[in-house]
Amino acid sequence: MTGSEGDEHLIVRKIEAGTVIDHIPAGRALDVLRILGITGKEGYIVAVVMNVPSRKLGKKDMVKIEWVELSQEQVDRIAIVAPSATINLIRNWKVVEKRPVELEDKLINILKCPNPNCITNSAGEHIKTSFTVKRRVPLVVACDYCGYRMGREEAISHLKGALKR
Ligand SMILES: [Zn+2]
Structure with a gap:
């Protein structure tokens, strides 16, 4: 990774396992957390980054949730709030799956x-x-x-x- 797309690594550390929701339209990260039902009281370690420079979107938000993998239903919900988002699944410090959200018909x-x-x-x-x-x-x-x-x-x-x- 080079240029602005890599900058988030300076802001948020890598995670061992969990989910990174990337390419969220700027300003929608809190909506994404809300529709996932995450309030902060569950005890998950959550990092929210807003208005990160992005080549693709100009600016984007990101959400990292440690030790949580999303269900298909949760991914479908994200498609409504953040249709440009990509879901990265992290296991053992590595991205093992990267897929765009898809809005079903x-x-x-x-x-x-x-x-x-x-x-x-x-x-x-x-x-x-x-x-x-x-x-x-x-x-x-x-x-x-x-x-x-x-x-x-x-x-x-x-x-x-x-x-x-
Ligand atoms: Zn009706």
Whole structure:
């Protein structure tokens, strides 16, 4: 690594094991932590770096979480908040896997439908929510049950199980 892409190593030390979420759009690192449900009270060692110079993005944020590997569902959530992000899996001080997040065409049980009349919000019904990605940039998703459409910011605030702002 040369140039600005390597600068984060001067700011954050290498980790023995865990996950590095790289290429997060600048200013979104805290949103990424929030949707992962990480508050700091869990005891994980977390490093957040914001506004690091990046060739690809101009500026980027990074999150390093030691001793934690993310589930596919968590990666899918990150795709909504930070579609440019890459997930690096670290084991024994080495990057053993590096992959971009991918926004699936269907988001199953990831978002809550904001429409109170939607069948997925009926008491007693245990229907998994299902949203179709209609457009990626800027993001537009639509509920497969009631057709409710929402953009990225609204989708972020309706992520299931996420901590509220
Ligand atoms: Zn709906």
